[in-house]
Amino acid sequence: MSAGGIAAAAAPAAAPVIEARGVDLTFATADGPVEALKAVDLTIRKGEFVSFIGPSGCGKTTFLRCVAALERPTAGTLTVNGMSADDARRARAYGYVFQAAGLYPWRTIAGNVRLPLEIMGYPRAEQEARVKAVLAMVELTDFERKFPWQLSGGMQQRASIARALAFDADVLLMDEPFGALDEIVRDRLNEELLRLWARTAKTTLFVTHSIPEAVYLSTRIVVMSPRPGRITDVIDSPLPRARPLEIRDSRTFIEIAQRVREGLRAGHGDAV
């Protein structure tokens, strides 16, 4: 099913940041080819928060990795900021947050956040200023001299988000960043993430397998299903941008969650 039409009609007239047209990705494995992505069409515009949800094997992470040029589609076109994904990666167009925080154990929290800035050759004074600013944003100012093992899992993940925000990329790619955290920590981080998104206005792609998380965070929800990995539904969220946690008990919220659930079930039903 093509989702491009719905998205184009409903999205605000902001400039497209990510455009996928007929993206296929087939992995050659020992058990024969695996179609990780099949005919994926999607346009993501500036400032959107788009969640990708689906069971494992549906290609949500693979799609994110294609956007990041960590994987190469076998067919179709995929542009980021109007250039190829590879060029966008070279132009440092996005920050990527992985499932695990992946902080370097030998660097302090500040040192970890500074890592991309060092690699990208920011002047030293600016490095310090940026590290301070993003650590304040994720409320880790008091922990800048600590080493990762001295922080809880949630704090480590916040530090890794700060690391992705430290440089001037206007796209944020997040691959199940809170998947390993408990419900309570996850709620808090979700709230914080929305605040960060409102402040930074970064176009955000967010992979998750939690329906409430997807509905709570997103302006648009992309439902995917496996074998072959494809988009089965794209839902524009009518929820307002300001979202207190209580919004999850509202009627609209529950309706969207319902539709996501149905999309997931439908995807399973017609699986090959």
Place this chain on the structure above:
Amino acid sequence: MRSALPVLVVIAAVILLWYAGAVWLNARWTIDQAARAGTSVTVWDIVRDAMDQRRPLLPPPHQVALVLWEGIAEEPVTSKRSLVWHALVTLQATFSGFLLGTLVGILMAVGIVYSRVLDLTLMPWAIISQTIPIVALAPMIVVLSNSLGIGDRLGVENRLVAKTIIAAYLSFFPVLVSMIKGLRSPDPMQLDLLATYSATSRQSFWKLRLPASLPFFFASLKVAVAAALVGAIVGELPTGAIDGLGARMLVASQFGQPLLMWAALFAAAGVAGILIVALGLLERRAGRRMGGRG
């Protein structure tokens, strides 16, 4: 202090066994003497004799300790009878060999990790090199380094060059193996992260692979320094050296001086202990600077 007790118990047990062994092995001499003189011996005679022979089969601990003490403390360090002098000579080759071996090990590991061709061509030779007994190889290294006169050109003894090469030959391997493992230890996610920054391979080496390999590196250094010491000692045997702990052991055994031999042996063990403790301290300091919990 609670942890000191088991250590002391083990040491006491070792010393006790050692004394028992000394009596057992040195008894023959007393019995033979008595048989020749046609007298009989008591157990007490055997024990007393075993404690104080000039050329015992197995000298008891206090005799070794005494000779060790004389060799360390009662001779001027410049004397040929001073164990400190001999230890310093051996240490010199140990250090130069250890440094050379570590350097070669690191460079080879970097080459092997970054080049598939080197991985396929260099690694088998590195493994084969360690299957050749060093005692078989040492004389050839000595002859070659003498005839090539590398030492003359560097302004050092040819003998030191040979010992250095032998020590390095033994010590590069643990560094090589550990560094390969260490440089390959970053997981795919950490490499992906650097790819998203479009980091150069030079940056990923200095910022990720090298720091990630350091714990492996320090672990291997302890093995390498012990191997370098063995190499330096072995290197002294076929060089006709008269200085160094290895030469001391050889001379003592050739001239039937078991006490000197044992003293040199313990001096070597002591030197190895000091080197390993020193490296352990270095490792702790580095670990603390790099966010270790210790």
